[in-house]
Amino acid sequence: MSLIDFLAAGWTQSPAWWVAGYFLLVTQLTIFSVTLFLHRSAAHRAVDFHPLVAHFFRFWTWLTTAMVTREWAAIHRKHHAKVETIEDPHSPLAHGIWNVVLHGVVLYQEARRDRELVAQYSAGMHDDWIERNLYTPRNTWGPSLMLFINFFLFGAIGVAIWAVQMLWIPIMAAGIVNGLGHWWGYRNFETDDCSTNLTPWGLVIGGEELHNNHHAFPSSAKFALRRYEVDIGWLAIRGLQAIGLAKVLRVAPTLALRPNIALPDTDTLKALVVARYDVSKRYFRQVIMPVLREEMARAGETRERLSRRLRNALANDGRWLDGDMRQRLNEWVAHRPSLATVCAFRDQLQAVIARTASNSEARLQALQDWCREAEASRIRVLENFSAQIRGMMLVPARA
Numbered sequence: 260m261s262l263i264d265f266l267a268a269g270w271t272q273s274p275a276w277w278v279a280g281y282f283l284l285v286t287q288l289t290i291f292s293v294t295l296f297l298h299r300s301a302a303h304r305a306v307d308f309h310p311l312v313a314h315f316f317r318f319w320t321w322l323t324t325a326m327v328t329r330e331w332a333a334i335h336r337k338h339h340a341k342v343e344t345i346e347d348p349h350s351p352l353a354h355g356i357w358n359v360v361l362h363g364v365v366l367y368q369e370a371r372r373d374r375e376l377v378a379q380y381s382a383g384m385h386d387d388w389i390e391r392n393l394y395t396p397r398n399t400w401g402p403s404l405m406l407f408i409n410f411f412l413f414g415a416i417g418v419a420i421w422a423v424q425m426l427w428i429p430i431m432a433a434g435i436v437n438g439l440g441h442w443w444g445y446r447n448f449e450t451d452d453c454s455t456n457l458t459p460w461g462l463v464i465g466g467e468e469l470h471n472n473h474h475a476f477p478s479s480a481k482f483a484l485r486r487y488e489v490d491i492g493w494l495a496i497r498g499l500q501a502i503g504l505a506k507v508l509r510v511a512p513t514l515a516l517r518p519n520i521a522l523p524d525t526d527t528l529k530a531l532v533v534a535r536y537d538v539s540k541r542y543f544r545q546v547i548m549p550v551l552r553e554e555m556a557r558a559g560e561t562r563e564r565l566s567r568r569l570r571n572a573l574a575n576d577g578r579w580l581d582g583d584m585r586q587r588l589n590e591w592v593a594h595r596p597s598l599a600t601v602c603a604f605r606d607q608l609q610a611v612i613a614r615t616a617s618n619s620e621a622r623l624q625a626l627q628d629w630c631r632e633a634e635a636s637r638i639r640v641l642e643n644f645s646a647q648i649r650g651m652m653l654v655p656a657r658a
């Protein structure tokens with residue numbers, strides 16, 4: 260082999276499709292290291308991996324991303340703890356969508372330099388010899404070694420692959436998940452943040468596409484929570500579990516409806532608390548939207564009278580709107596009596612569910628009162644909703 264040949268196509272002299280296969284393999288392994296190991300296992304403790312698998316992921320993260328487990332997990336935990344506030348390391352609401360999409364890496368670097376943040380949120384991370392002597396202090400050696408490996412295998416094209424590999428996580432995770440995952444897409448759950456599912460099929464970025472589901476149940480190892488949703492990361496976990504290399508610790512429970520429950524009981528209350536974001540979304544779809552349509556039809560109005568943004572804000576109390584928009588929404592609601600009533604019921608139900616300080620007996624009483632009043636409201640959809648939630652119960656997921 261001449262030097263020119265080596266520089267052009269490396270030691271392997273591989274055809275293009277081989278190189279493409281290599282590229283897909285290494286980038287997907289990096290995505291899986293981030294979603295399965297850093298995110299679901301290290302940051303959220305939803306799944307444990309066999310020490311060999313866990314170490315492979317640590318090694319691969321070091322080799323291909325220069326990210327330090329402890330820092331990544333701490334920054335991510337803070338994202339959940341302070342979501343959509345100025346203290347959230349990467350909230351599009353607080354930092355601007357383009358800033359997070361285009362400069363997500365800068366925000367990440369800023370956060371990792373905050374030693375206090377890292378110390379406060381990094382409990383339970385690996386702290387062994389190799390972490391202290393290689394993975395943490397020599398984090399940039401990994402990508403340097405990767406560059407050498409790529410160049411040796413594929414020559415100049417290997418260097419190009421390396422460049423794209425280095426951009427992969429900044430674009431896919433820092434930009435797309437952190438930015439668009441709080442900005443654009445659909446919401447199954449009315450969570451206390453702006454998180455969204457980018458697509459129902461989480462195939463390209465390891466299942467991280469289902470970010471709204473994840474915010475609803477952060478410690479669930481499984482992100483796909485509807486029949487039509489796919490989480491490729493979960494499929495990988497199931498595969499590893501089948502051969503004894505993974506142990507699932509937590510999976511989101513589902514809601515079931517018991518028939519003939521006359522008054523809400525402690526099971527109902529428990530289900531409503533755990534599945535509160537699901538309940539809020541159901542309330543929006545099954546009560547607020549039908550009442551809104553009815554009110555508009557009665558007044559001869561078309562849907563255009565209320566923008567999509569304002570309509571969606573009826574799911575909560577318009578908490579993500581600015582002052583002017585919120586006032587506009589409140590005035591709009593105040594002129595429509597049935598809508599105003601169901602919005603008031605929405606707030607009362609949310610208060611009953613969220614009232615963590617009072618004892619469970621008082622909360623159960625408040626829930627029973629809410630159901631009685633809802634069923635006497637003469638608003639049919641509200642009566643039906645109350646009848647539905649009375650019988651709600653949790654079905655623990657089988658891991």
Ligand SMILES: [Zn+2]
Nearest residue numbers: 338454470474
């Ligand atoms: Zn998020």
Ligand SMILES: [Zn+2]
Nearest residue numbers: 335339473477
């Ligand atoms: Zn998370």
